[in-house]
Amino acid sequence: MPLLKKKSHKLLELPKDLEPQELVYQVRLTKEIFRDYQLYLKRINLYRKRVWTCKSTGKTSLTYEEALESEKLANKKVQTLARELVAPALRIIQFSTLSLKDLADTIATELQNCFFAGAELYGKRDGELHPCKILKIVTDGDGNPQYEVGFLDKDKEINENGMLFGEDLSWKKFPYSRNFLKSFIRDSTCHSIPWVVNEYLAKAHGITRKIPKELQDKYVFQNGQLLQQTKQEDKTGRDKGKRKRAENGRHAAEETDKEVNESEEEPIMYPIEDLLLPLDLDDANITQRPSPSRDFSVSMNCVGDLLMVWDFCSSFGRQLNLWRFSLEDFENAVCHKESNLVLIMEVHACLFRFLITEGGDHFKSLKRRSRKSKITLITWTEFLCDFLESVDTPDLCSDVGTIKRGHYGLLDPNVKLKILKEIVNHITETSTFKGEIDELVEQRHALGAARREEALTEARLKREEKERSKTGEEADGGLDNIRSERKKNSPQVLESSEDSKKKESTAGKNKMENGFVSSEKKERSEKSDRLVGNVYLRKHKRQMMDTKIEPKEEVEEG
Structure with missing residues (x-):
């Protein structure tokens, strides 16, 4: 059933008291019946919206009809799972709390050791792996299973029989991918995290539906569905919880105030080491070192070689004429059991082309005249065998024999990474590669010097702009001071000029009235006016010499 907002969609029940001749509206996909046309239209519009999710594949943004078709196709694929593997897979799924991806990986690893009659895989014969088919499963006296197998030729016909133990059998390629197992998990469960197997499947395969002890306090079955238990607290308990939270809030506020006061008392002097910086409230868990990632398909002792080869191909992809690829894709390609993967072939081909063009003495075997120089999806293993034979590494x-027979994919991922590491080490020892490295280092140094020079020139320009702005402010301030002093002194000059004018007017009046004016008094008044003007000019020139600024306005002598 398609999902709506990550929840199963329940269909409406049939209306009650339906009459045979009553006109109704029926949905074509779900067979739901409506008496009201408006409700029918709302339900039709809902089914046509792209809000549905396929339960089996997890595809989103589908219509209801598209989600149904996707579920049908996925169910057909899921039914191809061998019957002997269904029960073990369901036992792993039942009440598991893993995520969907981790649960699919767990099932894949557990089913690697589950062999059944009719399975086609590889078995050891004379110390080498050969394709075979399990014919029958028998148990010895100790109860250990043994497998009667028939070895297959190129036409997949049995040419020889034998008895093998489970240790001597291995899958060339596990027949069920992670996406297939995800669809199987979704299709066979009715509840996620913890995953609960459908009731009919549990009864058919003998899967227990008893909740484990560690989950009995959290979940309970009601009407065949797993529900989460909710603890109801009384009002007194809630009040106590509120009081405790309020008290904790007060204590936290007091502590933060103390920390703020302490930080204000002791200011931080920069620059400072990162480890000497005080921690904030949000950085409480910063001292806990995160655990290293172990989510790798290869074993942990191969992770170093995996990262080294991938980083080399990513860093020098331009020199190797190799497109970039992700670490996940490279890891999956190394762990894959197929022999002619395009990614693996491209990596080996680009590395071998670099060695061939370099033309060292150690790699003359890669230039045999009897073979075409072009490295293809078929001939790349020949170049690899020649390289391994030229390198004395036991x-x-x-x-080499396994690779020559076309079974490169059956090699252990550790061996594949060791081969790639050996090729990379030989490339780094070539003179061509060292010259490329020297050029890259020189380019990096030149780029760094250019960036430093740009930063210095930019800083110098900013410094000059600041100095210009400061001098401009000082000049504006000096002019303002001069103007203010002028305003202060201007009333005295005006008063002196007004006094002289008054004296002249009074003298004229007296002259008009008395008929004469003494010449001595007139000369004294003129001398006093000149002295006042000269004093003001001298004072103004002193101010000009102190500020070193020439006045814009000239002072006229009175």
């Missing part, structure tokens, strides 16, 4: 030469 651990790697022992796998």
Whole structure:
């Protein structure tokens, strides 16, 4: 059933008291019946919206009809799972609290050791792996299973039989992918985290529906559905909880105030080491070191080689003429059991082309005249075998026979990464690669010097702009001081000029009235006016010499 907002969608029940001749509206996809046309239209519009999710595949933004078709196709694929593997997979799923991805990986690893009659895989014969088919499963006296297998030829026909133990059998490629197992999990469960197997499947395969002890306090079955238990607290308990939270809030506020006061008393002097910086409230868990990631498909002792080879191909992809690829894709390709993967072939081909063009003495075997120089999806293993034979490494030469037979994919991921590491090490020792590295280092140094020079020039320009702005402010301030002093002194000059005018007017009046004016008094008044003007000019020139600013306005002598 398609999901709506990550929840199962329940269909409406049939209306009660339906009459045979009553006109109704029926939905084509769900067979739901409505008496009201408006409700029918609302339900039709809901089914046509792209808000539905396929339960089996997890695809979103689908219509209801598209989600139904997707579920039908996924159910057909899920039914291809071997019957012998259904019960073990359901036992792993029942009441598991893992995520969907982790649960699918767990099922895949557990089912790697589950062999059943009719399975086609690889078995050891004379110390080498050969394709075979399990014919029958028998148990010995100790109860250990043994497998009667038939070894297959190129036409997949049995040419020889044998008895093997489970340790001698291995899958060339596990027949069920992670996406297939995810669809199987979604299709066979009715509840997620903890995952609960459908009731009919549990009865058919003998899967217990008893809740484990660690989950009995949290979940309970009601009407065949797993529900989460909710603890109801009385009002007194709630009040106590509120009081405690209020008290904790007060204590937290007091502590923060103390910390703020302490920080204000002791200011931080920068620059300072990162480890000497005081921690904030949000950085309480910063001292806890995170645990290293272990989410790798390869074993942990191969992770170093995996990262080294991937980083080399990503960093020098331009020199190797190799497109970039993600670490996840490279890891999946290394762990894959197929021999002619495009990614693996491209990596080996680009590395071998670099060695061939370099033309060292150690790699003359890669230029055989009897073979075409072009590296293809078929011939790349020949170049690899020639390289391994030219390099005296016993651990790697022992796998040349397996590669020549076309079973490169059956090699252990550790061996594949060791081979790639050996090729990369030989490339780093070539003179061509060292020259490329020297050029890159020189370019990096030149780029760093150019950036430093740009930063210095930018800082110098900013410094000059600041100095210009400061001098401009000082000049404006000096002019303002001069103007203010002028305003202060101007009333005295005006008063002196007004006094002289008054004296002249009074003298004229007296002259008109008395008929004469003494010449001595007139000369004294003129001398006093000149002295006042000269004093003001001298004072103004002193101010000009102190501020070193020339006045814009000239002072006229009175």
